[in-house]
Amino acid sequence: xxxVSQHPSRVICKSGTSVKIECRSLDFQATTMFxxxxxxxxxxxxxxxxxxxxxxxxxxxxxxxxxxINHASLTLSTLTxxxxxxxxxxxxxxxxxQGSYNxxxxxxxGTRLTVT
Amino acid sequence: GENVEQHPSTLSVQEGxxxxxxxxxxxxxxxxxxxxxxxxxxxxxxxxxIRSNVGEKKDQRIAVTLNKTAKHFSLHITExxxxxxxxxxxxxxxxxxxxxxxxxxxxxxxxxx
Numbered sequence: 001x002x003x004v005s006q007h008p009s010r011v012i013c014k015s016g017t018s019v020k021i022e023c024r025s026l027d028f029q030a031t032t033m034f035x036x037x038x039x040x041x042x043x044x045x046x047x048x049x050x051x052x053x054x055x056x057x058x059x060x061x062x063x064x065x066x067x068x069i070n071h072a073s074l075t076l077s078t079l080t081x082x083x084x085x086x087x088x089x090x091x092x093x094x095x096x097x098q099g100s101y102n103x104x105x106x107x108x109x110g111t112r113l114t115v116t
Numbered sequence: 117g118e119n120v121e122q123h124p125s126t127l128s129v130q131e132g133x134x135x136x137x138x139x140x141x142x143x144x145x146x147x148x149x150x151x152x153x154x155x156x157x158x159x160x161x162x163x164x165x166i167r168s169n170v171g172e173k174k175d176q177r178i179a180v181t182l183n184k185t186a187k188h189f190s191l192h193i194t195e196x197x198x199x200x201x202x203x204x205x206x207x208x209x210x211x212x213x214x215x216x217x218x219x220x221x222x223x224x225x226x227x228x229x
Contacts, residue, residue, distance in 0.1 A: 043222050
């Protein structure tokens with residue numbers, strides 16, 4: 001149980017274009033999902049907390065107009081990287097908790113974004 | 117907000133030896149402390165976790181200890197095997213009901229056969 005599916009696993013796009021990443025909880029309802037970003041050989045940095053039916057809460061330093069998050073249902077959250085630049089190239093990982101906020105986080109497989 | 121510091125950044129041990137990774141956190145109200153193992157290019161996998169009402173937890177070769185007073189917690193891996201080689205992250209969940217986890221910097225563990 002507690003499977004989180006993330007698509008695509010890899011994406012290459014040109015500078016200036018937008019990329020959408022989907023995160024789905026397959027066998028549970030996730031009121032809250034989290035989006036992390038990980039640069040090579042670095043830690044997972046929390047970008048935003050995605051709440052179903054409401055606006056996402058962004059961490060300090062994360063541009064909400066550049067990283068659009070939509071949590072339209074209890075099983076789906078999307079992250080759109082708008083007007084992508086090479087410095088946005090990174091590993092993006094979503095996660096969700098099963099049940100209460102005090103439950104473990106389960107991660108998606110991640111999306112390797114490369115902006116050329 | 118919560119800040120998590122993790123040490124060492126790299127750790128190399130011989131197969132069969134023990135490995136210890138330490139983390140400290142800043143928010144005294146933090147109540148949940150998981151450890152994740154991440155292999156190259158893959159998602160982090162939860163290996164063990166501990167809650168603030170417990171001082172120690174063990175699962176086969178893996179154990180975690182928590183010292184709330186000192187605000188630090190540690191991961192102990194005994195009888196290490198080459199397949200234990202990976203990056204390990206500690207994390208802390210702070211106060212409030214957002215459920216978000218803040219991660220340490222990670223430790224690259226290499227177990228030499």
